[in-house]
Amino acid sequence: MTMLKIGVSSVFERAKIVAISLLMTLTISCEASNILVSPLIGKGSHFYLSAAIGEQLLTRGHNLTYLVSNAFEDHVRQSRFGEKFHYEIFKHSIPVDEIHEQFNNFSRSLSLPGRGNEMEVSYMILATRRNDCATILGDKMLMSRLRSANFSSLLYDITWACGAIIGEVLNIPYFAVVPYPSPCFHTASEGSGFNPAFVPSMLTSYSHIMSFKERLVNTFSFIMHRNLAIQFSFKPYKELSNQYNLLDPYELIKRTKMWFVNSDFVGEYPCALPPNVIPVGGLTAKDPEQLPSDIESFIQGSGGDGIIICSFGTFLVLDESNMALVKMFVDAFARLPQRVIWLLKTSPPFPIPSSIKIVPWLPQNDILGHPRTKAIFFHGGHNSYYEAIYHGVPAVVMPIFADQFGVSNRIAQFGLGLKLNKEEVTSDLIYEALYEVTSNRTYMQTAIRMSANFRNRPMKPAERAAFWIDHAIKHGTDNFELPVDSLNIFQYYLIDVIAFISVFMIFSIYLLIKCTTVVCTHICRFRNISKNKKID
Structure with missing residues (x-):
């Protein structure tokens, strides 16, 4: 009998839960x-x-x-x-x-x-x-x-x-x-x-x-x-x-x-x-998801040195116009102790060191969230900037145009990384910047501090x-x-108010001067009269 009561009670509880869930669904649907x-x-x-x-x-x-x-x-x-x-x-x-x-x-x-x-x-x-x-x-x-x-x-x-x-x-x-x-x-x-x-x-x-x-x-x-x-x-x-x-x-x-x-x-x-x-x-920044097996295997093979991401989005397409630049990148990456995952739609027509993995697409946010990611080398895209902050990853940035120059200035001035000028860039400068950012703990400490600040919010962006x-x-x-x-331009910038106050002040000063002049004049006349009386 007791078991029967428990069973009936359980059924009622489940029915109650289903009813509440259905009511909530209907409520949400009504407000959709x-x-x-x-x-x-x-x-x-x-x-x-x-x-x-x-x-x-x-x-x-x-x-x-x-x-x-x-x-x-x-x-x-x-x-x-x-x-x-x-x-x-x-x-x-x-x-x-x-x-x-x-x-x-x-x-x-x-x-x-x-x-x-x-x-x-x-x-x-x-x-x-x-x-x-x-x-x-x-x-x-x-x-x-x-x-x-x-x-x-x-x-x-x-x-x-x-x-x-x-x-x-x-x-x-x-x-x-x-x-x-x-x-x-x-x-x-x-x-x-x-x-x-x-x-x-x-x-x-x-x-x-x-x-x-x-x-x-x-x-x-x-x-x-x-x-x-x-x-x-x-x-x-x-x-x-x-x-x-x-x-x-x-x-x-x-x-x-x-x-x-x-x-x-x-x-x-x-x-x-x-x-x-x-x-x-940071709308696109989020906790990392599981990486594809080939990328995960490449990262794990980096050992304690870790990896660097190179991502210039659609701004680096392999053709004859930038082949020299691509070779410059390869030469710099080959000298680094870290492995490099490089977003490039087409592989270059010359040998690439095994420490460089070229991919036509990469899950950038997820790789940035990997504990072995040491830096990102990119063009200053605003989404990538906040993804790097979210995951606490230092950066080297080489802006191409528009707002990317503003992002590069912020990265350098906040101490998150270094910026390069594409007009003066060389293989040595790329190597030196990436080596400095990955070997100098100051940049990583800044990245960790900014990340902690960014994440400590009640809601994600x-x-x-x-x-x-x-x-x-x-x-x-x-x-x-x-x-x-x-508001018109006069009202918005308080030009009318400033003009009124200015006229009022000028008028007040004018009255003050006039009153002072009148008082001084009367005082002088009084003194002159007093002097004349004494002389007489």
Whole structure:
């Protein structure tokens, strides 16, 4: 009889648990939102940033639809995120082969002098992105599907103004992912405290402690770069905005409800951020997973010397233009006591030492988390920077263009590693920099200290971004937004207040002088009268 009671009780307990679980599932489903994500075109680091946030939004019960191009649809679907999200595909206005060639042209930047073909390719890609935007907005079937999906919000990459335009056309609130360093520089329109006295402009090599000359240059750099960057980045979309009866593209960008900047002040210079700008640096950094057997075996064979990662992403493609550079890398790596895992799409047509393993793809985050990884040699990619910090790995950086120069300055100034100039690089300099970083304990100690600081947070970056998006969907963002849009330039910079105070002070000083003059005049007259009376 007792056993029967226990059995019945157990059944009721299980039924209760199932009912509670079902109720929780229904509750989550009721609160689930459809979120549209526009991660540029679905290529490289920009996609991985938004995908990391998307993964966490899935755990909160939301549905994610990613708007990606037909040029990189296969790339996205074959990634580990392929089965997790829904996808809407737009077609480029030019053949897919030309899109791929544009990205291949970036690869040649490493072997060309100066900034290489950066500006030329940037103009070409910007024009292509603008045409892509026109194609998306003009695709009636695609836009009809997006409207019928009843999206609650949109998450877009700030490098593509089309995201804000799509959000306005769909009449939904939109959030931005900022993939660059210097958060106050990119969110100054939101009221971020960009003070040139201690916040370095994006393309300067200064730290947050500057001399008078540096502060002067930094101020002009900020003014010029922001004005030129705004014109360069958003002007091509002005015609589209007018066509759809929307505000100026820059004004649309300023309507962004929340900004998720891929920065963290453990690896960034401090500045004041408004409540709707959320630092989420290190979105792609996470605990390491098990490595492929061939890579694990190669690492284990390194013994106590360990391994070094060499990863220049898509910026080092083997061809005749950079064969000398590849040989320079090989010569430097062969002299190191460590083994080297090198990301290179194609193996060189000459013998490679057994201490170098060339792979067309590598799980960088997982290798960085291996205890035998001693350093990373890379181009200054922002994601790699925070992955190195997260895992406590020193770095040698050789920037190619854009924000990579800012990242390289931070690495050198924070003591995480050394930077090289691609214009002056030699095999000896590469070897010496890598040897110094792996043999001098100072760099490893700095990396460990920064890692401990970075990890000691209540939430990981992607979790933090997902939390605030979820919070904004449920409660809105009115209590986070500064009223900067409602202020004109005179009000924002208190020019009217300063003018009033100045006039008041001038008038007060004038009255004081006049009163003093009158008093002095009367005193003098009184003294003169007194003297005359004594004489009489």
